[in-house]
Amino acid sequence: MLRLAVQAKGRLHEESAALLREIGIKLDESKRQFLSKVPNFPLEMLYMRDDDIPQLVSDGTAGLGIVGLNEVEEKGCPVDIVRKLGFGGCRLSLAIPKAEVPGYEGPSWFEGKRIATSYPKILRKYLESNGIHADIEVITGSVEIAPAAGIADCIFDIVSSGGTLISNGLAEVERVFESEAVLIASPSLSEEGRNVLEELLFRIESATRSREKKYILMNLPQASVEEAVKILPSLRSPTVMPLAAEGWCSLHSVVSESELWDKVRQLKALGAEGILILNVDKIIE
Ligand code: ATP
């Protein structure tokens, strides 16, 4: 049975579970155990700390895993990165006390400094590639308090909004590593496991494709159809259906949310009326 390791609790847990539910995988969270079988898919869920997921997937204990790319990079164990998942976005950055910012001219500032971090491997790689020698103080939590506590001069830590840095009097000066949640696979995945992975990927693709799409339908004067089709390329081409009222038709299409309001404005200019915009659940191409 193929195992999928996800974070048991923490920042990635909810969104990992939501993605799996979105693609039709039933998870019984009410009596969640460390290991539980999915009733409607050939998958066994393994709930772990995120730190352990790369190793478990690498050695094949779990065939698949959902974890931050930052953990995969830090642990350095060989796994296949199958796909980015579009959530858990963050970055690993170097941050220094705000008072030091006026004198900051670039990464050479870190020469000889003490840097607190939970990501020593990624930091070491960055320092080496910039020819900088610094002391790395490994701390497993609350890295942002290290400078104020006198443990280090500066930090290398996860940043998303930057709010934590600001409230600790720190300023982000170098963005080193961009991360988001990824689906990883064991390099030794069996043939059967690969088939299950393929089905999972197919479902994830159609769910993510639909995420920022809207279904749009409207009544349109027949004479404007040609122009409207140019505005709405759709999956293949828009659906046009006649209305009982002569000279009018109903036009249906799918548009990206980012372009939605611009298209609506153009369609209204062509005489579109009664425009309905609906969410799209899945798109299978
Ligand atoms: P665990 O108990 O599983 O070891 P943790 O405390 O190490 O949990 P979380 O804080 O739950 O980890 O973060 C999990 C992952 O979420 C991070 O490794 C990172 O990929 C991602 N993430 C996204 N935004 C943030 C953020 N603002 N702070 C921390 N992690 C973030």
Ligand code: MG
């Ligand atoms: Mg962790």
